[in-house]
Amino acid sequence: DAMVIQNPRYQVTQFGKPVTLSCSQTLNHNVMYWYQQKSSQAPKLLFHYYDKDFNNEADTPDNFQSRRPNTSFCFLDIRSPGLGDAAMYLCATSRDRLAGVSDTQYFGPGTRLTVL
Amino acid sequence: GDSVTQMEGPVTLSEEAFLTINCTYTATGYPSLFWYVQYPGEGLQLLLKATKADDKGSNKGFEATYRKETTSFHLEKGSVQVSDSAVYFCALLNTDKLIFGTGTRLQVFP
Numbered sequence: 001d002a003m004v005i006q007n008p009r010y011q012v013t014q015f016g017k018p019v020t021l022s023c024s025q026t027l028n029h030n031v032m033y034w035y036q037q038k039s040s041q042a043p044k045l046l047f048h049y050y051d052k053d054f055n056n057e058a059d060t061p062d063n064f065q066s067r068r069p070n071t072s073f074c075f076l077d078i079r080s081p082g083l084g085d086a087a088m089y090l091c092a093t094s095r096d097r098l099a100g101v102s103d104t105q106y107f108g109p110g111t112r113l114t115v116l
Numbered sequence: 117g118d119s120v121t122q123m124e125g126p127v128t129l130s131e132e133a134f135l136t137i138n139c140t141y142t143a144t145g146y147p148s149l150f151w152y153v154q155y156p157g158e159g160l161q162l163l164l165k166a167t168k169a170d171d172k173g174s175n176k177g178f179e180a181t182y183r184k185e186t187t188s189f190h191l192e193k194g195s196v197q198v199s200d201s202a203v204y205f206c207a208l209l210n211t212d213k214l215i216f217g218t219g220t221r222l223q224v225f226p
Contacts, residue, residue: 006159020199033214040219042216042217042218042219045213055131088159090159090160092160092214104150104165104209105162105209105214106162107152107159107160107162108159108206109158110158110159112157
């Protein structure tokens with residue numbers, strides 16, 4: 001089945017040690033998103049790619065970077081994780097924009113990041 | 117700016133009870149509206165959606181109607197099951213951004 005895949009499902013890193021989270025999709029969608037979800041909170045958009053066009057949210061810390069080497073894959077890099085970065089990270093995709101409005105977003109299962 | 121307001125949880129029900137989770141929104145233009153469900157330890161799953169006024173989204177016995185006049189998109193189910201226990205997020209999509217409510221936890225007991 002076509003889907004959004006995130007690896008790993010659980011990631012443990014040490015304070016200040018760079019970590020990369022991975023997302024892949026078989027939906028052939030043009031748009032990919034990364035969200036951060038802290039415990040008992042709503043997901044917060046970090047950034048998204050429309051094809052190769054990167055769009056950063058104004059309040060996303062510089063510590064967070066992203067790469068999209070091709071249509072199928074998107075990576076979230078956390079350069080120096082702090083304790084406050086422990087969260088669930090959700091990847092999502094949408095098919096395209098239509099008259100300026102994106103289509104439905106489909107989410108992966110998430111990667112839970114623990115920072116020791 | 118655009119926003120979504122959901123009723124606070126947890127909502128605690130017995131199996132086969134009627135469920136309503138209220139959701140209202142503030143937005144410019146004509147957003148699409150969604151309900152997502154998040155089971156423990158998992159990501160978000162699209163439950164249902166509506167793209168224009170008076171549309172009714174439905175799935176797995178859940179339904180919600182896009183009410184432009186009251187800017188609401190309340191989630192309902194006639195008879196909940198224990199397996200419906202999860203967190204439910206109302207969201208709106210305007211241009212590229214999906215804006216979520218804070219989520220409502222539903223707990224269903226046998």
